[in-house]
Amino acid sequence: MKRKIITIEKDLKEGKINKRKNRFILDVKFNSKNEKVYLQNTGALSTVIKSKRKILCEKITKKERKTNYNAFAIKTDNTFAIVKSSLANLTFSKSLEKNLLKSFKNHIILSQEPILPEKGRADFLLKNTTNDTQNFGSVLTCSWWNLKLQQFLPSPDMVRYILDHTR
Template structure:
């Protein structure tokens, strides 16, 4: 059996989601008491975070923090959905290092957060068979009826990244966008045109310019995050 991509070494505690207090915090019931929880995800998450759903939390003992736990995952109709939007970067890096993605065979990670020529940063710079390759990794938790969609709220940052990668691709620099779906129940991915039509248009333009657009899905078997599907089809609609 393949090695997990990421494993949580600390014990995870069970809680029940109560409410989202703001973009980065929520309340969960733990042992019958409402506790503040840090949510490392600025997405909308409306279809994911619903009162009464079971959560897995990581306790953090830090006197300087206002929250007692980190939100790790939520049970959506029997499927664990991981919530940390930084997790996909670790997933992608582990996949490349372990040769888990055929489309990145022969590639090595040079560094994280490389500067882009026109300002801003991408997620990774790879050394590939043809030289430098820039990669932007997108965290995604939205799935309805097998269709994953991104973004679940308008994203100016995402649009800016697409414009930068499109310009690079037109200058014959290899570029990739990789959507990491943080759950296993997606059989395809669409841009979420109803939420951010400009992002949807820019994604299609990027692909036409030569940016490689792909998606993978993960499966959370607590405490391990595993690769589920290394090549989820992306449909431009």
């Protein structure tokens, strides 16, 4: 059963990826014109960002910017994977709030973008209200049909595992 998590009302422009120039910039072809597109998600995304893949971008009208577009989602297989980090994180938090994540029925968000004990940041610090444990988690992928969260368990070697949620 499909449930609405969030509503997105944006005019998106479809293009094709030429290449990733650096961590923040994609070279995208819209019709016959090449444009630089800002990529908010600086993760590796090597399985998502591939030449010739369809990409949905949102037009940005701020004059002080170096790019006119933000990357929004990239087509992978038969769906679009959201590459706008803030939207993927919002989707996770709303899904948690609405009790749509079976694996996280008894979890609440304590904080967003917490600093990890080792080094770096996670997307969330979660608390299991059943046993009072806390875990760090990062949204790995977020598409129209599924959400994957990488959870870091509190342990010396930061054991990682992936939990799936399908609507």
